[in-house]
Every structure is written in C-alpha cells, then in structure tokens.
Amino acid sequence: MGLVQWNSELSVGIPSIDSQHKKLVELVNTMHEAMLTGKGKDIVAKILSELITYTKTHFKHEEDYMERTAYPQTAVHALQHAQLTKKVLDLQSKVESGTVTITMEVMNFLKSWLQDHIMKMDKAYEQHFKQHGLK
Numbered sequence: 045m046g047l048v049q050w051n052s053e054l055s056v057g058i059p060s061i062d063s064q065h066k067k068l069v070e071l072v073n074t075m076h077e078a079m080l081t082g083k084g085k086d087i088v089a090k091i092l093s094e095l096i097t098y099t100k101t102h103f104k105h106e107e108d109y110m111e112r113t114a115y116p117q118t119a120v121h122a123l124q125h126a127q128l129t130k131k132v133l134d135l136q137s138k139v140e141s142g143t144v145t146i147t148m149e150v151m152n153f154l155k156s157w158l159q160d161h162i163m164k165m166d167k168a169y170e171q172h173f174k175q176h177g178l179k
C-alpha cells in the first residue's frame with residue numbers, strides 16, 4: 045500500500061488537475077517504495093528529480109488556469125507554489141550532497157508537502173474554475 049492514498053478527499057473536481065495530482069501521489073509513493081526497498085542514492089535522486097520536474101509543470105498548469113480566469117487568490121497561491129518548489133529543491137541538494145538520506149521523516153514531509161497544499165489551497169479554486177468551465 046502506498047504512503048499516500050488517492051481518495052475523493054484529495055479531489056479538486058477539475059479532471060486535468062486531479063490527474064496531475066494523482067501522478068504526484070504516484071511519484072511520492074515511488075519514492076517511499078524506493079526507501080523501503082533500500083534503493084541507492086542514484087535511484088532516489090532520479091525519482092526526486094522527476095517529482096520536481098512534474099511539480100513545476102503542474103504548478104504552471106494551475107497558475108495558467110488562475111491567470112486566465114483572474115482568480116482572486118492567484119498571488120498568494122503562486123507564492124505558496126514558489127515556497128513549495130524551494131523546499132523540494134533544498135531537499136534535492138541535500139540528497140545530492142549526501143547530507144540527507146530518505147527516511148520516514150523525509151517521506152512524511154513530502155506527504156504533507158503534497159496533501160496539505162491540495163486540501164487547503166487547491167480545493168479553494170474548485171468553484172471558481174468550474175464557473176469558468178475549466179476541466
């Protein structure tokens with residue numbers, strides 16, 4: 045069983061975004077699996093780099109939707125995206141320099157890094173995006 049479970053609690057009601065969130069959940073779970081099976085630094089770094097690349101793509105997609113519909117919370121949401129990106133980039137440099145290895149503590153950080161933002165900030169745009177017919 046994965047570390048993060050996808051369920052309706054995580055759904056923001058916008059199909060393109062739900063599917064991107066599912067992919068992010070999958071990448072966090074892949075990282076957890078790599079930790080459990082004792083995969084080496086190279087594999088962990090590769091998964092982390094995939095997670096970062098996909099996160100950037102995803103944030104861009106959400107910010108594009110926000111800008112196109114003049115979402116009132118765009119600035120604060122984009123700022124949180126920048127902070128979240130910085131956190132994983134920091135983790136990446138620590139993993140690459142060997143000062144951090146992937147432990148359950150790191151995994152729990154990634155789990156809340158993903159879930160908290162979806163549940164608090166992302167869910168807030170649901171009605172606004174739906175009113176603008178975004179899918």
Ligand SMILES: [Fe+2]
Binds near residue numbers: 065102106162166
């Ligand atoms: Fe999101």
Ligand SMILES: [Fe+2]
Binds near residue numbers: 106125
């Ligand atoms: Fe977001």
